Structure formats: structure tokens, C-alpha cells
Amino acid sequence: MSATEPRTELDVAVEVNGEPRRARVEARRSLAELLRDDLELTGTHLGCEHGVCGSCTVLLDGVPVRSCLMLAVQAEGRSVVTVEGLADGDRLHPVQQGCLERHSFQCGFCTPGILLTAAALLDAQPEPDEAAVREAISGNICRCTGYESIVDGILRAAEIAREAADGHAGEGA
Amino acid sequence: MKPAPFAYVAPDSVEGVVGALVEAGDDAKVLAGGQSLLPLMALRLGRPSVLVDVGRVDGLDRVEVVGDDLVVGATVTHARLGRDPEVARVAPLLAEVAPFVAHAAVRNRGTLGGSLAHNDPAAEWPAVALLLDVVVTVQGPTGAREIAAADLFESYLTTTIEPDEVLTAVRVPGLGPRGGAAFDEVSRRAGDFALVGAGARVTLDDDGAVASAAVSFLGVGSTAVLDATVGADLAGRPPDEAAIDEVARAAAARLDPHDDLHATAAYRRRLAATLARRTLTTAVARASAEVAS
Ligand SMILES: Cc1cc2nc3c(=O)[nH]c(=O)nc-3n(C[C@H](O)[C@H](O)[C@H](O)COP(=O)(O)OP(=O)(O)OC[C@H]3O[C@@H](n4cnc5c(N)ncnc54)[C@H](O)[C@@H]3O)c2cc1C
Ligand code: FES
Ligand code: FES
Numbered sequence: 001m002s003a004t005e006p007r008t009e010l011d012v013a014v015e016v017n018g019e020p021r022r023a024r025v026e027a028r029r030s031l032a033e034l035l036r037d038d039l040e041l042t043g044t045h046l047g048c049e050h051g052v053c054g055s056c057t058v059l060l061d062g063v064p065v066r067s068c069l070m071l072a073v074q075a076e077g078r079s080v081v082t083v084e085g086l087a088d089g090d091r092l093h094p095v096q097q098g099c100l101e102r103h104s105f106q107c108g109f110c111t112p113g114i115l116l117t118a119a120a121l122l123d124a125q126p127e128p129d130e131a132a133v134r135e136a137i138s139g140n141i142c143r144c145t146g147y148e149s150i151v152d153g154i155l156r157a158a159e160i161a162r163e164a165a166d167g168h169a170g171e172g173a
Numbered sequence: 174m175k176p177a178p179f180a181y182v183a184p185d186s187v188e189g190v191v192g193a194l195v196e197a198g199d200d201a202k203v204l205a206g207g208q209s210l211l212p213l214m215a216l217r218l219g220r221p222s223v224l225v226d227v228g229r230v231d232g233l234d235r236v237e238v239v240g241d242d243l244v245v246g247a248t249v250t251h252a253r254l255g256r257d258p259e260v261a262r263v264a265p266l267l268a269e270v271a272p273f274v275a276h277a278a279v280r281n282r283g284t285l286g287g288s289l290a291h292n293d294p295a296a297e298w299p300a301v302a303l304l305l306d307v308v309v310t311v312q313g314p315t316g317a318r319e320i321a322a323a324d325l326f327e328s329y330l331t332t333t334i335e336p337d338e339v340l341t342a343v344r345v346p347g348l349g350p351r352g353g354a355a356f357d358e359v360s361r362r363a364g365d366f367a368l369v370g371a372g373a374r375v376t377l378d379d380d381g382a383v384a385s386a387a388v389s390f391l392g393v394g395s396t397a398v399l400d401a402t403v404g405a406d407l408a409g410r411p412p413d414e415a416a417i418d419e420v421a422r423a424a425a426a427r428l429d430p431h432d433d434l435h436a437t438a439a440y441r442r443r444l445a446a447t448l449a450r451r452t453l454t455t456a457v458a459r460a461s462a463e464v465a466s
Contacts, residue, residue: 004189006180010181051212064277066208069211071181076183138363139364
């Protein structure tokens with residue numbers, strides 16, 4: 001990306017879910033489109049495509065960003081995690097497990113954005129209270145649930161993550 | 174792909190950015206966090222032919238303490254302003270305002286320089302910049318120049334930065350001894366653009382009377398508004414509840430807000446009075462704590 005002339009088509013190299021990926025893209029391609037169309041990772045959803053709904057949220061170097069408001073070429077050299085990268089093989093990520101147990105979602109359109117936002121929250125703040133969960137997902141619109149079940153699911157996820165950590169500590173002792 | 178086609182370049186120096194802007198002509202745009210520019214392009218309200226990305230320029234994301242001032246690089250994000258300990262220490266108002274800007278995912282990409290250059294009338298940073306008398310540095314083909322906040326924000330989404338200039342840094346002066354500042358806003362939902370917001374800055378003299386004061390507003394016109402008359406009205410007076418209430422109402426009465434889908438002009442003026450009173454009260458309390466210590 002150190003080319004000095006403006007280009008309408010560029011090569012981009014990004015790490016996605018731990019794997020190096022490359023593609024040649026139009027400059028106007030969004031990161032969301034790179035993920036969905038070039039890399040066939042359609043778990044990332046596109047709703048509004050101008051930053052207001054949150055369904056396209058992915059983790060960029062560990063923090064949530066709107067993949068519709070980022071050009072694919074801006075992700076050059078960075079690390080991206082999508083919803084496909086949350087589970088560890090067959091083992092669900094705590095936010096997936098918690099939201100499953102609490103029936104957090106209905107149609108599933110908002111789900112990937114909320115799961116990644118929640119994963120980043122628990123990473124930064126392992127014991128969030130309800131207010132912190134509501135604040136964290138305030139940029140993610142869900143048209144189905146009324147949010148109660150989502151908040152429950154994320155709080156449950158925090159418990160699951162803590163239980164897992166305690167379990168590990170127990171094993172180690 | 175929703176935006177019209179364009180060419181993209183990401184120089185690694187400020188000179189490279191300016192060179193690319195000059196080369197591309199009036200139709201080029203600086204791209205920073207993209208949190209305002211890319212939505213406009215997705216809606217085809219903007220169709221630049223070249224985007225010059227400042228995200229790869231070395232050193233533009235620095236936060237430095239210079240004397241009593243804080244110098245913030247143009248590409249420092251809203252999120253960083255909210256969590257950087259140096260920001261909290263030297264310019265605590267910036268740390269306090271950051272969480273009001275959009276949602277976390279937008280704050281992780283959007284930049285201080287981008288917000289000032291964009292000059293949305295409902296954005297927080299232009300109002301804060303006016304209140305704190307910040308000075309921005311811009312670089313163009315003939316070199317660097319400084320623009321005081323008072324001369325920066327021209328009109329709706331328009332600044333005095335030329336198309337071939339790039340904003341590089343924002344110098345935020347310290348409040349000085351016995352100074353306090355505060356910010357507050359009202360929005361329909363957390364993270365939404367505010368209906369109205371206000372910031373206040375107060376400096377007290379040795380006797381606890383007001384030496385200087387100002388209030389700024391957002392969401393009440395085509396660009397943020399600084400009201401310095403508040404300072405003249407309060408000067409030399411003890412900043413008690415009655416005095417603050419009086420000047421806050423007077424400041425709100427001087428505004429000329431608009432009706433829109435979200436609120437009437439009358440409601441915005443009420444909010445402005447309430448927010449001016451609240452922020453002045455907090456700023457005075459903070460300045461008094463400085464006097465006491
Ligand atoms: C859902 C949503 C909610 C939002 N809510 C708020 C809110 O509540 N409050 C708020 O203040 N903002 C809000 N924003 C906007 C956000 O704060 C933007 O990040 C900010 O306004 C622009 O910064 P940016 O770095 O993203 O700039 P960009 O979008 O990259 O650029 C914006 C404009 O500034 C110019 N520009 C950028 N950097 C420079 C530079 N260094 N030199 C010269 N010109 C430059 C660009 O050419 C462009 O014209 C919201 C955005 C979204 C998507
Ligand atoms: S699709 Fe990105 S925020 Fe709606
Ligand atoms: S489950 Fe349908 S949008 Fe959230």
C-alpha cells in the first residue's frame with residue numbers, strides 16, 4: 001500500500017480470523033464487502049451501509065468497528081475477527097453460548113454485530129453490570145427482541161467466561 | 174458498492190498527503206476515520222474522485238504535553254481521547270466529552286481532526302474547540318499555518334481549511350490556575366447526535382469572583398456557537414446560583430435555533446438554557462476546587 005499514485009484497484013493483505021488473506025479490490029470496496037464477497041465470509045451482515053445499525057460490526061485489532069464504514073484497503077496489514085472466528089472449533093465462544101442459553105435472538109440479522117461487540121466488551125471488562133452491557137450494545141439495532149434477552153445473554157456469557165477461567169485456575173492448582 | 178468509483182492513495186508523510194491533494198485537484202478529499210465521509214459517499218451526497226488517506230502518516234496519531242498545553246495529532250481517535258491518561262490529566266474536558274461522541278464502534282475509527290474538518294453543527298468537538306480556544310495546524314503546498322478555532326468554523330459542514338490543506342494537529346491550551354470546564358448534552362438515545370449540547374469554562378480570581386467565563390453550544394444553528402457575552406456578564410461577580418441562572422437564560426435567548434423533525438426551536442432554546450446553567454455550575458465547582466487546593 002506504499003504506492004504513491006492514486007489507484008482505483010489495489011491489492012490488500014489482511015489477517016482474517018487468524019489467517020492471512022489477500023485480494024485485489026476496487027478502492028471503493030468496503031471491508032464488509034471484502035469479507036462477504038471476496039472472502040465468502042457472509043456471517044458479517046450489511047444492513048444500512050452507512051454506519052447506523054451496527055449489524056456489520058467486526059473486530060479490528062481487537063476492537064469493534066463498522067465494516068461498512070471502512071474501506072477494504074484501509075484494513076491493509078491489520079487483523080480482523082468476524083463472527084466466523086468466534087468459536088474455537090466446536091466450542092462456542094462464551095457470548096455465543098450465553099446468547100444461546102438465553103434465547104437472545106430471533107431473526108438473527110443483528111446477531112453477528114452484537115456477538116462481536118459483546119466479545120470485545122467482555123475482553124475489556126470481564127464483569128460488566130447491566131448498564132455497561134446496555135451502553136456497549138447501544139450502537140447495535142435489533143428489530144426483533146426488545147433487547148432484554150440480548151442483555152441477559154451477554155450477562156450470562158460473562159458468567160460462563162468466569163466459570164471457565166475459575167475451572168482453569170482449579171485445574172492448575 | 175454504494176460509493177461512486179474513486180482512486181485511493183495512502184502516503185506515509187504529511188508532504189505526501191499535500192502532494193497528492195495538489196496533484197488531484199479540487200475533487201480530492203482527505204480520508205481519516207471515514208465515519209462521516211464514507212456515509213456521505215454511500216448516500217452519494219459526495220463523489221470525490223480521489224481519497225487521500227491520512228491513516229498511514231507517521232506521527233499524526235501522537236498525543237503530547239507541551240508546557241501547559243496538550244497537542245493532539247489529527248488522527249487521534251475519539252476512543253483514545255476518552256482513555257488516554259495524559260489527556261485526562263492535561264485536558265480533562267476532552268476525556269469527558271469523548272463518550273458523548275457517537276457509539277464505541279464509531280469512536281474507535283473517527284478522529285478529532287476529521288470531526289473538526291467536517292464541522293457538523295451537532296458535533297461535539299467544534300463546540301469544545303471554540304470553548305477552549307484551540308489552535309489547529311494545517312499544512313498546504315506553501316507550508317504550515319495555524320488557525321484559531323474562532324476562525325476555523327465557517328458555516329454548515331464548511332471550514333477555512335483549503336482543499337489542498339491537511340489538518341495535522343490540534344493544540345489545546347490548559348485552563349490555567351483556578352479554571353474549570355464542563356460539558357453536557359441531551360440526545361434522544363445514547364450515541365445519537367445531540368439535540369443540543371453545551372460546554373462552559375470559568376476562571377475565578379483570588380476572591381472567588383469570576384475572572385473570565387464562556388459558554389459554547391452545538392445543535393443550535395448551522396455551526397457551533399461561542400457565547401463570550403456570558404463572560405462579560407459574569408465578570409467580577411460571585412458565581413452564585415442566581416447569577417448563573419440569569420446569564421444562562423440570557424445566552425440561550427441570544428441563540429437562533431431551528432425547528433426540525435427532532436425538536437422545535439423553542440425546545441432547543443429551553444435545552445440550551447438548562448445545559449448552560451448545568452455546565453456553568455459544574456465548571457464553577459471545578460474552578461472552586463482549584464482555588465481550595
Ligand atoms: C452512526 C454515527 C453516529 C455519529 N454520531 C456522532 C456524534 O454523536 N457526534 C459527533 O461529533 N460525530 C458523530 N459521528 C461522526 C463521527 O464523529 C466522525 O468520526 C467524525 O465526524 C469525522 O471524523 P473521521 O475521522 O471519521 O473523518 P472522515 O469521515 O474521514 O472525514 C470527514 C471530513 O473531514 C475531512 N478531513 C478528515 N481529516 C482531515 C484532515 N486531517 N485534514 C483535512 N480534512 C480532513 C474529510 O475530507 C471529510 O470531508 C457519527 C458517525 C456515525 C456513523
Ligand atoms: S451496515 Fe454497517 S452500520 Fe449498518
Ligand atoms: S434478532 Fe432480528 S434484528 Fe435482532
